[in-house]
Amino acid sequence: MQDLLTMLTRLHRPRLLMRAARIGAEDYQRGTHLPRILGFGILPRHGTALLKLIEIEADLNTQRKAADG
Template identity: 65%
Template sequence: MQDILSMLSAIHRPRLLMRAARFGAEDYRREVHLPRLLGYGMLPRYGAALIQLMEMETALNAQRKDDDAAYSLTRHIDVLIAIVAEARVMRTAQV
């Protein structure tokens, strides 16, 4: 768990993206939002979900930096919202 959280703290994204993600994380509901991002079926544990979300976010960030026409800002923010919210739950569970 600590490795995942330290990996998250090493991520640096534009301030506006992170502000939007933190704001959106307030309304995040795992049962509703996570299946839309990761696919429907049984929800993964928090650590596994975070790893999948981080992989998705890395690909989206690469698209953003490359000015790829397929880049979706909305999708990127949705993934960042899920990462922020899942990380909050994981940190809370540690305490």
């Protein structure tokens, strides 16, 4: 299994999507947003949360590519 840093460096997304993510990150509040996004009642550890977010993002990216194609 790849380490988290390798997984993140291998992500390639359209510039507009990355720009939107950076803008959204300015207002991101881990304690407020993360439990809602992950569906957890409590905050998971950073590594666990990151793995779950990568998994969710990969699914969304697959859907985005299917809609574009």
